[in-house]
Amino acid sequence: MKFHFKDNKKGFTLIEVTIALVIISMMVVVLGDMYMNGTISSGKEMRKSKLQVESKSVLEGINENVKLSAKVGEAYAGYTGGATTLILDIPAIDNSDIFLYSGSQKVYDHIIYYIEGSNLHKLVLSDNVSSRLHGQNNLDQVILDNVSSLVFSYDQAPPSSTMVNTSLTIQNTGQGQTQTINVTAEAKRRNSE
Numbered sequence: 001m002k003f004h005f006k007d008n009k010k011g012f013t014l015i016e017v018t019i020a021l022v023i024i025s026m027m028v029v030v031l032g033d034m035y036m037n038g039t040i041s042s043g044k045e046m047r048k049s050k051l052q053v054e055s056k057s058v059l060e061g062i063n064e065n066v067k068l069s070a071k072v073g074e075a076y077a078g079y080t081g082g083a084t085t086l087i088l089d090i091p092a093i094d095n096s097d098i099f100l101y102s103g104s105q106k107v108y109d110h111i112i113y114y115i116e117g118s119n120l121h122k123l124v125l126s127d128n129v130s131s132r133l134h135g136q137n138n139l140d141q142v143i144l145d146n147v148s149s150l151v152f153s154y155d156q157a158p159p160s161s162t163m164v165n166t167s168l169t170i171q172n173t174g175q176g177q178t179q180t181i182n183v184t185a186e187a188k189r190r191n192s193e
Contacts, residue, residue, distance in 0.1 A: 044179070047172060051146075051181045055170050058120065058144045062166055063187035065090065065111050070191045072154065072161040077125055079112050086113040086152045086164065091191060092131040100128055109133045113152075120144040120168075146172050148180075163188050 012020075065088050066072075073087030074080070081087040092100040092107040100107040109126040123140045126133040149169035154161040167184045 044177060048179050048181065051170055051172055051179065052183070054144060055168055055181055055183045059166055059168060059183055059185040061122075061143070062086070062113060062164075063185050066164045066187035067190045069111075069189050070106075070108065072158040072164060072189070073110065074158045076110050076112065079114060079123075081152075081158050083151050083153070084115045086166075087158070088112070090133075092126065092128050092133070094130045095132050100130055102128075107131070115147060115150045118145060118147050120147045120150060144168075144170070146170050161189075 066086075069088040069090050071089040072081065073089050076087050076089075079085055079087060088111045089108040090111060092109045094100055107128050109124070109128075109131055112121075112123040112125070114121050114123070119142045121140055122143045124133055124136040124138070126137045128134060147168065148171045149167070151167045153165045153167070155163035163186060165184065165186045168182070170181045170183075172179050172181075
């Protein structure tokens with residue numbers, strides 16, 4: 001029995017297949033690298049955006065309380081107002097939106113913002129049980145972490161201040177990269193004693 005082989009040129013040689021695999025492998029590596037870089041960049045932008053939203057939300061809360069305050073306090077409950085501590089005397093209001101009085105004297109709630117380590121705290125002090133803030137009395141909560149710098153500045157020394165400028169710097173490290181966010185805001189008191 002004889003075997004006859006035809007000389008057929010329609011297939012691929014081992015060298016051609018190897019070259020094709022090398023080219024495909026290189027394309028996979030390049031595309032994978034582009035995908036990973038895009039994912040890292042996207043994650044970085046998402047963290048930055050989250051930090052900006054959080055810090056702006058905190059500043060808006062501080063500004064609202066400044067606007068509601070009757071006075072920027074010098075000292076209260078062992079805290080002293082200054083560059084890293086903001087003391088606000090806010091007229092106490094009941095659930096019917098009526099100002100509270102003790103005799104002829106207006107009653108005040110106090111909100112204190114201060115930095116401890118890298119945490120920004122908000123402390124609510126409300127002694128009057130009729131005040132709508134009384135349910136939060138002695139509530140000391142961390143409203144922002146990773147704070148590297150906090151500065152309150154005033155147009156005049158407390159208690160004569162009418163304008164409060166807040167500058168906040170946040171640093172967050174993720175995936176070996178440190179991101180820094182700087183935000184500032186200014187608020188003017190609308191209430192007066």
